[in-house]
Amino acid sequence: MAPIRLIASDLDGTLLRSDGTISARTRDAIRAAEDRGIAFAFVTARPPRYIEGLAEAAGVTGMAVCSNGAILYDIARRAVLHHERLAPELARELTAALREALPEIAFAVEHGDSLGYEPRFPVFPEDAEPRVDHIHAFLDGDLVKLLLHHPEHEAEVLGTLARDAVGERAQVIHSGGPRIIEIAAAGVSKATGLARLCDELKIDGSEVIAFGDMPNDLPMLHFAGHAVAVANAHPEVLAAADEVALSNDEDGVARRIETLLG
Numbered sequence: 001m002a003p004i005r006l007i008a009s010d011l012d013g014t015l016l017r018s019d020g021t022i023s024a025r026t027r028d029a030i031r032a033a034e035d036r037g038i039a040f041a042f043v044t045a046r047p048p049r050y051i052e053g054l055a056e057a058a059g060v061t062g063m064a065v066c067s068n069g070a071i072l073y074d075i076a077r078r079a080v081l082h083h084e085r086l087a088p089e090l091a092r093e094l095t096a097a098l099r100e101a102l103p104e105i106a107f108a109v110e111h112g113d114s115l116g117y118e119p120r121f122p123v124f125p126e127d128a129e130p131r132v133d134h135i136h137a138f139l140d141g142d143l144v145k146l147l148l149h150h151p152e153h154e155a156e157v158l159g160t161l162a163r164d165a166v167g168e169r170a171q172v173i174h175s176g177g178p179r180i181i182e183i184a185a186a187g188v189s190k191a192t193g194l195a196r197l198c199d200e201l202k203i204d205g206s207e208v209i210a211f212g213d214m215p216n217d218l219p220m221l222h223f224a225g226h227a228v229a230v231a232n233a234h235p236e237v238l239a240a241a242d243e244v245a246l247s248n249d250e251d252g253v254a255r256r257i258e259t260l261l262g
Helices: 011-015 024-035 052-058 088-101 155-166 190-201 215-223 235-240 252-261
Strands: 006-009 039-042 063-066 071-074 079-083 106-110 115-117 145-149 170-173 180-185 208-212 226-230 243-245
Touching: 006 011, 006 190, 006 252, 011 208, 011 252, 024 039, 024 052, 024 252, 039 063, 039 190, 063 190, 071 190, 088 106, 088 145, 088 155, 155 170, 155 180, 190 208, 190 215, 208 215, 208 252, 215 226, 215 235, 226 235, 226 252, 243 252
Parallel strands: 006 039, 006 208, 208 226, 226 243
Antiparallel strands: 063 071, 071 079, 106 115, 106 145, 145 180, 170 180
């Protein structure tokens, strides 16, 4: 394994405990890595507005890959450095095709700094407003992704049905939400976002150790020189990883960083 210069970690289910917190042990491990000259970055499905409090709790001030690779974000400056947009015209085409194929779905649309969603879409505690009668009211501006919810289909099934409707026009992503999948611009993934971050830092992919737990982490894990799944990960992630760390509730990422530092 090449010398590690960047630690890239998913948040939910990986770095965060099940209660959504970052442990003191994890914060100490991140600080120790950075003191040794190893960069640390969140690589997450969360948009920028969701990570600032977590970054403060973890003591992270560098860059983050957000929205499953669509946004490269400078935490300290609170600035978007790069944004892979989903074109509004395409978003309208996709919502029409998906609504025809799956009449029971409800949509939300992510802009990075806000989320609009239809009445039947499940409420996100962080985004109680706004709700709209029809998602087309939000299909303008700098779109990051669409989110789809189906009242009956689990995410894996919903993802397959959505791919059939979307084809090659966009990227269908399963991040772990119950009966929720995401639609981003074609080619967007945590791997493309992480590659952009590596270019910014002048770091080769072989010098990255990455941690994840869900199928949306697989491109990142394949990109990284060393891939680690936490013990609570999805079976596909466990099968793809170079090694398995302890679970998120056992500070698996922190313990593996401690081993890395010797």
